[in-house]
Amino acid sequence: MSLYKFTKSNQMFQRATAVIPSGISGNKNPAFAVPGTFPYFAERGEGCRYWDVDGNEYIDFLCGYGPIILGHNHPAVDEAARKQQKQGSAFNHPTPRSVELAEKLVAMIPVADWVAIGRNGSDVTAYAVQVAREHTQRNKIIMARGAYHGSQAWCRHGIGGLIEADYEHVHQFTFNDATELEDLVKKHEGDVATIILTPYHHPAFGDQEMPAPGFMEEVRRICDEHGIVFIIDDVRAGFRLDMRGSNEYFGYKPDLICFCKGMANGYCVSAACGNREYKNAASRVFFTGTYYTNAVEIAASMACLDELEKTKAIDKMMRMGTMLQEGLRERAKANGIEVNVTGPPTLPFMTFAAETNFRRSQLFSGEAARRGVILHPHHNWFMMAAHEESDIRQTLEVADKCFSIVKKQFGD
Numbered sequence: 286m287s288l289y290k291f292t293k294s295n296q297m298f299q300r301a302t303a304v305i306p307s308g309i310s311g312n313k314n315p316a317f318a319v320p321g322t323f324p325y326f327a328e329r330g331e332g333c334r335y336w337d338v339d340g341n342e343y344i345d346f347l348c349g350y351g352p353i354i355l356g357h358n359h360p361a362v363d364e365a366a367r368k369q370q371k372q373g374s375a376f377n378h379p380t381p382r383s384v385e386l387a388e389k390l391v392a393m394i395p396v397a398d399w400v401a402i403g404r405n406g407s408d409v410t411a412y413a414v415q416v417a418r419e420h421t422q423r424n425k426i427i428m429a430r431g432a433y434h435g436s437q438a439w440c441r442h443g444i445g446g447l448i449e450a451d452y453e454h455v456h457q458f459t460f461n462d463a464t465e466l467e468d469l470v471k472k473h474e475g476d477v478a479t480i481i482l483t484p485y486h487h488p489a490f491g492d493q494e495m496p497a498p499g500f501m502e503e504v505r506r507i508c509d510e511h512g513i514v515f516i517i518d519d520v521r522a523g524f525r526l527d528m529r530g531s532n533e534y535f536g537y538k539p540d541l542i543c544f545c546k547g548m549a550n551g552y553c554v555s556a557a558c559g560n561r562e563y564k565n566a567a568s569r570v571f572f573t574g575t576y577y578t579n580a581v582e583i584a585a586s587m588a589c590l591d592e593l594e595k596t597k598a599i600d601k602m603m604r605m606g607t608m609l610q611e612g613l614r615e616r617a618k619a620n621g622i623e624v625n626v627t628g629p630p631t632l633p634f635m636t637f638a639a640e641t642n643f644r645r646s647q648l649f650s651g652e653a654a655r656r657g658v659i660l661h662p663h664h665n666w667f668m669m670a671a672h673e674e675s676d677i678r679q680t681l682e683v684a685d686k687c688f689s690i691v692k693k694q695f696g697d
């Protein structure tokens with residue numbers, strides 16, 4: 286097999302740098318993977334595969350960083366979008382689609398008595414935090430160290446253009462450390478509006494971590510005792526663990542939940558949901574954007590959620606993800622390499638036990654990309670319902686080869 290080359294990707298990137306700041310902004314910039322060993326520009330997708338501008342074909346385990354949950358170009362979702370497109374999408378008013386999607390989510394998600402629809406994950410995490418502040422009339426936000434809640438200034442992950450004041454009311458603690466969390470709450474007694482967490486810990490550049498037994502129950506207790514709003518940011522994991530919200534998979538109840546990726550198979554829709562206690566505060570926060578009510582994306586979201594339910598897609602993604610996780614452990618062992626495969630099967634990730642600087646992960650995933658499999662070196666991966674056993678088998682064959690390359694270069 287001849288290894289992939291990225292000639293046209295590179296040429297396109299040169300063109301891009303002339304007219305777009307940094308060529309490709311944010312986490313899709315080549316610097317966030319390994320420059321030169323990944324494609325930079327995609328051309329088309331079908332099922333669990335996509336093709337880059339050089340015509341190289343990939344099995345996709347990044348899924349557009351999460352939104353592709355059924356498969357690229359999914360017929361039922363695209364048909365729903367096309368049908369709505371014929372009627373129009375951007376009006377002076379919302380369409381009934383907004384109400385229908387809100388009703389669907391309220392029926393599906395136990396915590397949800399109301400739903401606010403946005404476009405991106407950052408829209409709804411920022412909104413949920415504002416709802417918490419409005420409800421409590423307090424300032425402070427507590428989040429876990431290393432967690433990502435979006436690109437907005439408040440969650441301090443944006444790089445550049447920030448000032449101290451953007452996050453002076455944001456405080457961090459170590460995920461799963463309820464004592465540190467409670468100490469922080471006591472230190473800011475009476476001024477903590479919200480504790481915002483992802484349903485389990487999925488930091489970039491790190492192993493994924495499940496909630497320790499009793500930890501989320503402790504968060505719930507602390508919130509109840511101190512009048513704090515408990516927000517779950519389910520933007521990344523939503524609809525890959527449980528259709529009722531990822532908190533249900535683990536068995537705890539937040540006050541507000543945010544969804545985005547996974548709810549519309551690539552169409553841009555997000556949602557903040559909450560229980561009725563927060564509905565008044567939610568009504569008082571000015572939440573809008575030019576495209577928030579666009580009907581095409583909302584129709585696509587309903588079709589996506591229907592399809593996920595109808596086909597029991599999570600069960601299938603769990604099965605395929607388990608096959609991938611177990612296969613990676615076996616192949617690594619057979620090559621004399623120790624790996625940490627972490628996270629739920631539908632959002633797997635792998636690091637190398639002997640790693641100190643991600644060089645093994647970068648070599649491994651770069652070599653995988655050149656052989657037609659996209660496995661990110663620093664960010665967790667995603668399963669989609671279009672992955673079949675044959676795709677996982679092909680991936681494990683590629684992984685086997687990549688482990689042997691890592692072994693040869695690093696020895697462990």
Ligand SMILES: Cc1ncc(COP(=O)(O)O)c(C=O)c1O
Pocket residue numbers: 350404405406407408410433434435436483518519520521545
């Ligand atoms: C957990 C989590 N929250 C929020 C966001 C922000 O979503 P968006 O990039 O759509 O604004 C992301 C995006 O990766 C995310 O993973």
